[in-house]
Amino acid sequence: MSDTLLDVDDLRVTFPTRTGLVHAVRGVSFSLGRERLGIVGESGSGKSQTGRAIMGLTPPQAEVSARKLAFDGIDLLSISPRQRRALRGNRIAMILQDPKYSLDPVMTIGRQIVETLRTHEKVSKAEARKRALAMLQAVQIRDPARVFDLYPHEVSGGMGQRAMIAMMLVTGPELMIADEPTSALDVTVQLDVLKILDKLVAERGMGLIFISHDLRLVSSFCDRVVVMYAGKVVEQIKASELRDAQHPYTRGLLNCMPRIGFERHPLPVLDRKPEWAE
Amino acid sequence: MSAETIQSRRAWLLSDRPVSRLQARLGRAYVAWRRFSANRLALVGMLIIIALLVVAAFADVLAPYSPTVGDLKNARLLPPGAAHWFGTDDLGRDIYSRIVYGARWTLYVVILVAIIAAPIGLLVGTIAGYAGGWTDTILMRITDIFLAFPKLVLALAFVAALGPGIENAVLAIAITSWPPYARIARAETLTVRNSDYIKAVQLMGASPFRIVLRHIMPLCISSLIIRVTLDMAGIILTAAGLGFLGLGAQPPLPEWGAMIASGRRFILDQWWVAAAPGAAILIVSLGFNLLGDGLRDALDPRSGDQ
Amino acid sequence: MSVTENQAAAGGGSARAVAILSSLGRFLVIAVTTYLGLLAVTFFIGRVIPIDPVLAVLGDRAPTAVVERTRREMGLDLPWIEQFYLYVKAALSGDFGTSVLTTNPVMTDIRRVFPATIELATLGTIIGAVIGVPLGVLAAVKRGSLIDQVARIVGLIGYSVPIFWLGLLGLVLFYAKLQWIAFPARLDVVYEYTFTPITGFYLLDAAIQGQWDVFYDAWRHIVLPAALLGYLSLAYISRMTRSFMLNELAQEYIVAARAKGLSERRIIWGHALRNAAVPMVTVIALSYANLLEGSVLTETVFSWPGIGLYITNSLQNADMNAVLGGTIAIGSVFIAINLLSDLLYRLLDPRTRVG
Numbered sequence A: 001m002s003d004t005l006l007d008v009d010d011l012r013v014t015f016p017t018r019t020g021l022v023h024a025v026r027g028v029s030f031s032l033g034r035e036r037l038g039i040v041g042e043s044g045s046g047k048s049q050t051g052r053a054i055m056g057l058t059p060p061q062a063e064v065s066a067r068k069l070a071f072d073g074i075d076l077l078s079i080s081p082r083q084r085r086a087l088r089g090n091r092i093a094m095i096l097q098d099p100k101y102s103l104d105p106v107m108t109i110g111r112q113i114v115e116t117l118r119t120h121e122k123v124s125k126a127e128a129r130k131r132a133l134a135m136l137q138a139v140q141i142r143d144p145a146r147v148f149d150l151y152p153h154e155v156s157g158g159m160g161q162r163a164m165i166a167m168m169l170v171t172g173p174e175l176m177i178a179d180e181p182t183s184a185l186d187v188t189v190q191l192d193v194l195k196i197l198d199k200l201v202a203e204r205g206m207g208l209i210f211i212s213h214d215l216r217l218v219s220s221f222c223d224r225v226v227v228m229y230a231g232k233v234v235e236q237i238k239a240s241e242l243r244d245a246q247h248p249y250t251r252g253l254l255n256c257m258p259r260i261g262f263e264r265h266p267l268p269v270l271d272r273k274p275e276w277a278e
Numbered sequence B: 001m002s003a004e005t006i007q008s009r010r011a012w013l014l015s016d017r018p019v020s021r022l023q024a025r026l027g028r029a030y031v032a033w034r035r036f037s038a039n040r041l042a043l044v045g046m047l048i049i050i051a052l053l054v055v056a057a058f059a060d061v062l063a064p065y066s067p068t069v070g071d072l073k074n075a076r077l078l079p080p081g082a083a084h085w086f087g088t089d090d091l092g093r094d095i096y097s098r099i100v101y102g103a104r105w106t107l108y109v110v111i112l113v114a115i116i117a118a119p120i121g122l123l124v125g126t127i128a129g130y131a132g133g134w135t136d137t138i139l140m141r142i143t144d145i146f147l148a149f150p151k152l153v154l155a156l157a158f159v160a161a162l163g164p165g166i167e168n169a170v171l172a173i174a175i176t177s178w179p180p181y182a183r184i185a186r187a188e189t190l191t192v193r194n195s196d197y198i199k200a201v202q203l204m205g206a207s208p209f210r211i212v213l214r215h216i217m218p219l220c221i222s223s224l225i226i227r228v229t230l231d232m233a234g235i236i237l238t239a240a241g242l243g244f245l246g247l248g249a250q251p252p253l254p255e256w257g258a259m260i261a262s263g264r265r266f267i268l269d270q271w272w273v274a275a276a277p278g279a280a281i282l283i284v285s286l287g288f289n290l291l292g293d294g295l296r297d298a299l300d301p302r303s304g305d306q
Numbered sequence C: 001m002s003v004t005e006n007q008a009a010a011g012g013g014s015a016r017a018v019a020i021l022s023s024l025g026r027f028l029v030i031a032v033t034t035y036l037g038l039l040a041v042t043f044f045i046g047r048v049i050p051i052d053p054v055l056a057v058l059g060d061r062a063p064t065a066v067v068e069r070t071r072r073e074m075g076l077d078l079p080w081i082e083q084f085y086l087y088v089k090a091a092l093s094g095d096f097g098t099s100v101l102t103t104n105p106v107m108t109d110i111r112r113v114f115p116a117t118i119e120l121a122t123l124g125t126i127i128g129a130v131i132g133v134p135l136g137v138l139a140a141v142k143r144g145s146l147i148d149q150v151a152r153i154v155g156l157i158g159y160s161v162p163i164f165w166l167g168l169l170g171l172v173l174f175y176a177k178l179q180w181i182a183f184p185a186r187l188d189v190v191y192e193y194t195f196t197p198i199t200g201f202y203l204l205d206a207a208i209q210g211q212w213d214v215f216y217d218a219w220r221h222i223v224l225p226a227a228l229l230g231y232l233s234l235a236y237i238s239r240m241t242r243s244f245m246l247n248e249l250a251q252e253y254i255v256a257a258r259a260k261g262l263s264e265r266r267i268i269w270g271h272a273l274r275n276a277a278v279p280m281v282t283v284i285a286l287s288y289a290n291l292l293e294g295s296v297l298t299e300t301v302f303s304w305p306g307i308g309l310y311i312t313n314s315l316q317n318a319d320m321n322a323v324l325g326g327t328i329a330i331g332s333v334f335i336a337i338n339l340l341s342d343l344l345y346r347l348l349d350p351r352t353r354v355g
């Protein structure tokens, strides 16, 4: 398994709160090569916290533990914060949900892309600009020179998310975590952005963790799917075999998807059993 | 009282299915109180204000000497000591006693300003918010104009025209401090104006006057109280400033600001004459600020920065 | 009124021109109405409240002939509205009447004393911002830590302390006991005669002319009152900075900046503070305006010959023209700063920047 990019074993994230401990992630394990892994689950099931724990972006008050959390053989939990930071944005990157909030509103898009680059690589200003423009081109922005100088509020949501992808991919990371990268976007542009992401991931041979609550999207876009419920992995399955999923929760999620040509009355309700969370 | 009854009382208060309006209200108050009392500084503030109230109420008992008549022959400008805790002033009056009585004047100013300014702001704000349109535009323009004025300087000019005196100082401060209340009341009104609950009252045929008075104003009260409490310190400081300039309380009233002014002449040699009343102002303002902060955090969790 | 005119004029132009003109028009409407409001209030104070405005202006020792002439000059026999019109006209041309105390036109007096106040308030604001902003940032970043607690207490005391009292205590300590600073005034008497101000800001004037002994002397006089005003402004600025920073640090773009691998320093000062800077400009401007006003009490304590001392001296001598002129002067600057800070906010924030 020299091909393993990320190895997660028994990952736990715990928040101390006034009303006691909140176990957001409770023993998640999976491993990832240069492939596309989808994480699905309902809201609050711990998908984002799993992604953030891998990035090292867990809020400081929370506790992260794991039997193993290794990226390319590097034990993420034992390296210094400085080394962790050097990985972040450089070899592991993350795309957030809503470009409206995740781009700095008072900095031009170009500068934000250049900033990532110059944080991790010693390049001249001119060189950085050139690579940022090339990156903007790569996310299929037609007029990169103009967009470079625009502020985030001056571009559409779809354009903003492409800029976000450009900002995170400009350093050529090996692993990309995309946390619901399209759910804040207009349906008409969701597919465009996904295609761009798909193409870049394929071209560059990156590993991708694609977080979503849209099972159909995940199944069509990813190679493998991890289904989470209440902070645990209830099922891991190949995307192509999703129809044969065993776990009742996965089946429930599948059943909830509307299908054309079928009358659905009454609307199905997702079944939740406490024992799945055991 | 056994632990069990306390337990069941708490359960009653925190019940998520209150059976009476009273229970719901008490329950909410209890939750707010728990949040408030978890904040130690806020409790300190409350203690200071309670102490102020007690001192003002029992000034006659607490003050060993007269606040206005001193012993000119034997007790002029004595330093702090056993007989006179904070020393005496140039007229031989006991400074401690004057500060104790001064608590009354501080309360007098603060309460009077609050009961003049808060209703003005409430009225302007709720009318503007409920009526909307031109009424709103004009009232809020006036409010903004007042908000853009320098308060202390304007109060000075008012008192200059009205003549010095503590009543006029109160009036001047009140005239310059209502605009923020109008803003708050308007904002609250706007949030409830289009609610179903107000719509229902309108359908039942209530007059606008009655709706504003009975249904909208009560909703503005809690944010208004917080703001007034936070403003109390400012009011005290402005009143003291006017007193210091000789425009507020007149001698021989034991008002703290005026006491600092009279101590100013001896400041280099008999510093205690001015020191004690200033410390009193500082402590009481601090008390109001701490209390106001605590109230805001307890009643209005939205503004939750600590 | 002018909004619609502007919009009509720009009708053929681009949407952006209309936007600029309409926001400019709105700005003008607000400026004009606020200034008229200020004049209306001072008019009310000077003409309506006093039983006899002439006596309020001249004092009760003026000869009858002068009283009669002034009565006519003030137009007291005219209807209110006409009086107000004349009042506004006079005020707009800088005519606030004559001071009984100094016998100068009030405007002349104000021109003479205002630089002293500006110098004091400017230095105070600089002190407040230079200390207050980093303090607020640290308090927000290390929320709940010791430094946060200290900043909070320091701020609360600043909100609660009577500044004139603190000034008096400061004089006792630093002037009488330690002798670190000079006595209450702007300059030592020796220099009063040898030093010729250019701009009216003594520190600046002394530096321009290379008179470093004067500079040092002026510094020894200004440092305590400026530090006190600086403390007031620090209390306000650090508290607001903290709250703006907490707000910014909770935003998604901070998570994104971390995901990019930026250092905490870069995230805090390069991203969060840059965003907080937009509303903070308003806060610093407002704090400056407040210091102008706060100077009334400070100047009295430190015998600082600025507008505040001018007003309080006039008050004590029932010199109503001077009091109202001073009020209008401070009020105008106050309003101007308020409006300008609003404008600056729009300019700094790319989201509201027009053009």
Ligand SMILES: Nc1ncnc2c1ncn2[C@@H]1O[C@H](COP(=O)(O)OP(=O)(O)OP(=O)(O)O)[C@@H](O)[C@H]1O
Binding pocket: A015, A017, A022, A023, A024, A025, A041, A042, A043, A044, A045, A046, A047, A048, A049, A050, A059, A213
């Ligand atoms: N700062 C926090 N303090 C306490 N609990 C938290 C905190 N952040 C997250 N949690 C808890 O962690 C759990 C998982 O959150 P997470 O954001 O990972 O869910 P998610 O699967 O991404 O949901 P969604 O689809 O809504 O994004 C939630 O139940 C939440 O209560």
Ligand SMILES: [Mg+2]
Binding pocket: A047, A048, A049, A179
């Ligand atoms: Mg999530």
